[in-house]
Amino acid sequence: MAHNVLNRYLFEDLSVRGELVQLDDAFQQIISSKEYPAPLKNLLGELLVSTTLLTATLKFEGSITMQLQGDGPVSLAVINGDNDQKVRGIARWEGKIESNATIHDMMGKGYLVITIEPKKGERYQGIVALEGNNLAEILEGYFANSEQLKTRLWIRTGEHEGKPQAAGMLIQVMPDGKGGEEDFEHLEQLTDTVKNDELFTLQANDLLYRLYNQEKVRLYQPQPVAFHCGCSREKSGAAIVTLGHAEVDNILDEIGSVSLHCDYCGTTYSFDQTQVAELFNQTNSGDNTLH
Ligand SMILES: [Zn+2]
Numbered sequence: 097m098a099h100n101v102l103n104r105y106l107f108e109d110l111s112v113r114g115e116l117v118q119l120d121d122a123f124q125q126i127i128s129s130k131e132y133p134a135p136l137k138n139l140l141g142e143l144l145v146s147t148t149l150l151t152a153t154l155k156f157e158g159s160i161t162m163q164l165q166g167d168g169p170v171s172l173a174v175i176n177g178d179n180d181q182k183v184r185g186i187a188r189w190e191g192k193i194e195s196n197a198t199i200h201d202m203m204g205k206g207y208l209v210i211t212i213e214p215k216k217g218e219r220y221q222g223i224v225a226l227e228g229n230n231l232a233e234i235l236e237g238y239f240a241n242s243e244q245l246k247t248r249l250w251i252r253t254g255e256h257e258g259k260p261q262a263a264g265m266l267i268q269v270m271p272d273g274k275g276g277e278e279d280f281e282h283l284e285q286l287t288d289t290v291k292n293d294e295l296f297t298l299q300a301n302d303l304l305y306r307l308y309n310q311e312k313v314r315l316y317q318p319q320p321v322a323f324h325c326g327c328s329r330e331k332s333g334a335a336i337v338t339l340g341h342a343e344v345d346n347i348l349d350e351i352g353s354v355s356l357h358c359d360y361c362g363t364t365y366s367f368d369q370t371q372v373a374e375l376f377n378q379t380n381s382g383d384n385t386l387h
Pocket of ligand 1: 326
């Protein structure tokens with residue numbers, strides 16, 4: 097079984113490219129950090145699949161964050177992924193979420209923020225209205241408006257043998273302009289026939305053959321996708337220093353230590369008085385400013 101993997105492929109004669117992502121552990125680890133209601137788990141799964149499909153096209157080192165914000169029971173659902181397909185995510189909600197809740201029931205009046213952040217260079221942010229019945233339709237609208245490249249997405253979440261699964265496919269006309277409309281529609285119809293079980297269980301080769309056996313498809317090297325939180329004790333220490341001496345001393349006086357909690361992975365980083373002093377010393381070495 098091929099899991100936690102991203103595959104890219106190309107219909108060589110049709111100037112259309114494709115992606116297939118199949119996730120179980122990476123998805124499982126993200127939704128296990130809290131007792132999420134089932135529809136919210138699925139929404140995080142859809143966001144995760146979308147983020148992976150989008151980061152597949154990054155041509156530089158960096159990350160993409162897809163963040164849903166709204167005034168509904170779910171105030172925030174966010175997934176962050178980088179060019180190495182390291183993914184993490186979190187959601188916040190309040191109150192009851194019905195088992196059949198849609199994205200609109202959960203988010204209320206909201207929007208999707210897509211942030212593309214290169215390691216070097218300017219970051220780009222796009223704000224997308226929640227127009228569509230589900231995240232795939234919302235993103236198709238985004239592509240139609242921003243990239244002008246015809247794009248279709250299929251995103252499915254569910255379970256296989258008791259294990260949560262999130263998977264998806266994307267097809268997109270190549271920018272060379274050679275892809276014909278009829279060919280694209282034909283590929284859409286073929287991809288529409290994909291069943292959840294096939295998406296969750298078949299190897300890329302088998303799945304692509306099952307869907308497109310009449311077409312010439314070139315399948316590229318797969319890329320593994322893994323849950324990974326970028327947080328560290330070092331980064332937390334740096335964040336504490338940015339709070340400034342006065343603020344940190346107040347906290348130390350009150351509770352004896354300073355702690356930072358990472359929502360993405362649930363790790364807490366604690367620093368006692370001596371460790372805090374070390375943090376400030378390290379930062380100030382070679383620095384003559386008085387504190
Ligand atoms: Zn973390």
